Amino acid sequence: MSDDTTDAFLTFVLGDVAYAVDVCSVREVLTYETVTRVPRTAPYLKGVLNIRGTVIPVIDLRILFNIKPSAKTEDSSIIVAEATIPGEQEIVFGFLADDVENVNQLSNVATAVDGTSALDMIHNEFISRVGSSGDRFVLILDMEKIIKYMEDELDQVESY
Numbered sequence: 486m487s488d489d490t491t492d493a494f495l496t497f498v499l500g501d502v503a504y505a506v507d508v509c510s511v512r513e514v515l516t517y518e519t520v521t522r523v524p525r526t527a528p529y530l531k532g533v534l535n536i537r538g539t540v541i542p543v544i545d546l547r548i549l550f551n552i553k554p555s556a557k558t559e560d561s562s563i564i565v566a567e568a569t570i571p572g573e574q575e576i577v578f579g580f581l582a583d584d585v586e587n588v589n590q591l592s593n594v595a596t597a598v599d600g601t602s603a604l605d606m607i608h609n610e611f612i613s614r615v616g617s618s619g620d621r622f623v624l625i626l627d628m629e630k631i632i633k634y635m636e637d638e639l640d641q642v643e644s645y
Contacts, residue, residue: 494616496589496623497564497582500552503623505616508588510566510628512577517561527638534579536565543579549631550611560584568628576632591616591623610634 494505495514520532520543529548533540543563547554563579570576593614611634613627 492591492593492616493588494591494623494625495564496586496591496618497562498584498586499547499550499582500555502552503586503618503621504546505589505591505623505625506564506566506628507625510568512565512567514585515563515565515579517557517563517581520563527635529635531581534563536579539577541565541577541579543581544631544635545581546631547581549635555583558583566628568632570629570633570636578632589618589623591618591625 493508495508495511496503496505498504515536518534520534522532523530526532529545531543531545534543545554546552560583562582562585564582564585565577565579567575567577593616611626611631612624613630614625616623616625
């Protein structure tokens with residue numbers, strides 16, 4: 486079951502799962518390049534990258550999502566995106582993707598069963614909804630929640 490709503494998303498792959506982010510939050514897609522490691526950071530923070538004089542953090546969503554690490558390939562990319570958490574400034578960051586596909590129109594998939602959301606049942610706060618492209622499901626990420634989670638985790642570490 487799906488409704489008639491479609492939105493434009495940049496789709497990408499981690500492992501064998503397709504993910505998507507709102508195309509309006511994407512600034513650019515870069516071919517993979519080595520990032521500079523920063524000591525004493527969370528394992529999912531791969532380091533920083535200098536993009537035309539601006540230093541941005543680069544996140545490895547595989548580690549954040551508990552997906553088995555993989556070697557970088559010629560298809561590996563860094564997606565540069567932005568997110569704004571209510572009451573805070575815009576944050577620009579990059580995240581790694583095994584393969585970037587295209588900008589796609591995704592149909593929303595109904596995820597409620599008997600009034601209970603299937604997403605609530607799997608307790609994944611990083612997924613805003615499930616979309617479909619043809620016969621496959623695409624997990625649509627909520628980048629603001631991912632950034633908020635990382636900020637909250639950093640606040641907990643700093644409070645010790």
